[in-house]
Amino acid sequence: MTAPSPAPHKMSARDVSVFYGDNHAVRGVSIDIDMDKVTAFIGPSGCGKSTFLRTFNRMNDTIASARVTGEITLDGEDIYSPNMDVVQLRARVGMVFQKPNPFPKSIFENVAYGPRIHGLASSKTDLEGIVERSLKRAGLWEEVKDRLSDSGTALSGGQQQRLCIARAIAVDPEVILMDEPASALDPIATAKIEELIHELRGRYAIVIVTHNMQQAARVSQRTAFFHLGHLVEYGETDNLFTAPREERTKDYITGRYG
C-alpha cells in the first residue's frame, strides 16, 4: 500500500510486521490513529498489541533481535526513514509504561528532566511553570505541590503512574502511548487514571493497550482487537462491543477465551 501524502491521520501504520528473531509477533497490521481520540488495543496475552504499540515510537529499536517492516507515519512522515531523529520522535510520541517507572530523583526533577534535555524551558521560572502545568494536567499538583523535592519513588503506585504521565506530557508530545497503564494499580487509582485519560483526550492522540475490556469500553472511542499477531477488527468502540463483525472478536469480548 502507499502512504497517503498530505496525512489526514495523525499516525498511520501500513502493513506493519514485527519479528523477534524467528518469531513473527505482529503480522501485517494497518491502522490509523487520529487526534482527539482515544484508541484502545485489546486482545489476549501475547497477541502482539504491546509490541505493535512500541513500534509507534520505535521503542523496539532497543531490543537487538527485533525487526520491523512496513511503514508507520507521523503527520505523513515515515518514522522509520533514516532522516527521522529517534530522540525527537520519542519527544513527539510520548510513552507511559505498564509499571510506574519514575526516576529515583525528586518529583520536580522527574517532570523537569524531559524539558531540560530538549531545551524547552528558557529559564528557571519557565521550567517551574512547565512542571506545575504538567503536574496539574496529570491531576497530581494538589497532592504534591508542597513536596516537590521529595523522591518520586516515595509516592504511591497510582501517584507514581500519574507522575509518569506528567513527565510524558511535560515535553509537549502530540501522541501519548500507554501500555496497560493501570494494570499494576488498585481500582481507585485505576479510576483516576481513566478520568485523566478522558481529560487529556482533547489535546493529544492517545493510544492505550489494555487487558481490561471494560476499561477499553469506558475510555476509548475506537478499539482494535488483536489476536495471534493479526488485527482482527478495528472500529468505533460502541460498535465493536455491541455488534462485532468478526466471530473471534465476539468470542473474546463475551469471555470465551482470553
Add this chain to the structure above:
Amino acid sequence: MTKPAASQAERRPTDWKSAGMQKRIRRRYAAERRFRMLGAGAVILSAAFLGFLLLTMVAQGWRGFTVTEIALPIDLKVAGLKVERAQLATPAADLALAGAGLEDAVENAAIRAFGAEGGTYLAPSAWLAVREAVKRDPSLLENRAIVHVPAATGFDQALAGDGDAAMEAGVARLRRQGAIARDFNWAFLHESDSTDPVAVGIWGALKGSLLTMAITFLIAFPVGVLSAIYLEEYAPKNRWTDLIEVSINNLAAVPSIIFGLLGLAVFLGTWQIGGHVYGPMLPRSAPLVGGVTLALMIMPVIVIASRNAIKGVPPSIRDAALGIGASPIQVVFHHVLPLAMPGILTGTIIGMARALGETAPLLLIGMRAFIVTAPGGFTDPATVLPVQIFLWSDEVSRGFVEKTSAAILVLLAVLLAMNGLAIYLRNKFETRWQ
C-alpha cells in the same frame, strides 16, 4: 501417610502430633542449630585470625614508631670547635660543623659521660641530632648542655632484652644515670630507607605508593568504566563480544607477576629501546611505570564489577528515559551510571586495594631499589609500601623486625582509609539516588 485412597473422603486427617512428626520436627531444629553454629564458628574463626594478626603487628610494630633516646651531656667549648657563629645561619653551616670535627666531639662526649664503650651506645646519626641542635641554638657552642640523641640499634635491642652483654651493661649503667628516654619517632614518618634501622622512615615508600596509586586510578577507573559501559550498553551481543567477555574474565585471574613481566617487556623493554636512541622515555623504578602496570592488572576487576553494577540497573529506568526522548548517552550518564556508581566504586576499591598490596609485578620493573629520598614526582625512582616491607623483612639486622611490623601497620592504615573513603562515597551516592 494415607493408603491409596479411592476418594478424598477416605483420607485420614494428618496427625501432626504423631511420634514420627515429632521426630521430624526435632531433626529439623537440630539441622537448623548445627547450621547456625557452623556459620557462627566460621565468623568467629576468621575474626580470631584477624585479631591475632593485628595483635602481633601492633605488639611488634609499636616499638617501630618509637625511638630510644640518650640524654647526652655535651660541652662543645671543651671540645674546642672552631666555628664562626655567623656561619651557623647559612647553608654552609653543615659543612662547617662537620669540618670542625663535630662527629668526633660527640663521640668523645659519650665516652666522657658513659665510659669507654660510650661511643657505641649512640646511633651513627647521633651527631646529626647534635648538629641540628647547634643550628637551632648556637649558644650550645659555649655552654654545657644535654642533647637528646638517638641510640644505636644494638643499644635499642639490649633495652628490649635482646642484646649482647656489653650493651646490656651499658643499658644498666645509663638507666642508673636516668639517661634513657623513649619518644615518638617522628623521623619514621618523614624519612625514607636507610641501612641503619634506627634512621629508617616510611615516608618514601608511602609517597611512592600514593603516586603509584594515583596513576593506577587515573588509568584503570576511566578506561575500566568506559569499557563496561560500552560492552553493556552499546556493543552488539555476538561472538566477538562473548570472546571479549571471556578474555576479560581470564585476565582478572592472571597472576600478578605476569603483569610485571609485561610491564618490564613493554614499558621498559620495547619502549626503552627507542629511549636509548631518542633520549629516556620511561625510567625504571618509577611510579609512572608501576602505576600503568598495576592499572592493567586491576582493569579487568573494574570492568567486571562495573558491568555487573550496570546490569543491575532496572531496565524500566532506561525505558523511562528513552521514552521521553533521552539519547543513549544521556540515558547512560544521567540515569544508568549514577545508579550503578555504588557498585562501580566497590569494585574499584577492591581493585585498588589489590594494587596497593601488590609486590611481585613491581619487583620486576625495578621498584625494589634502595632509595633514600622520597620521590619528588611520577618519574623519580621510588619504592612502595609492600615492597618496602618485603625489603625490610629480608634485612639481617634485628632492628628491622619492628620497622617491618610498623610498615605493615602503615599499609593497613592506608587500606583502611581507602575503604573508609569508598564507604563514604557509596553512601553519598545511595542517599542521593535512593
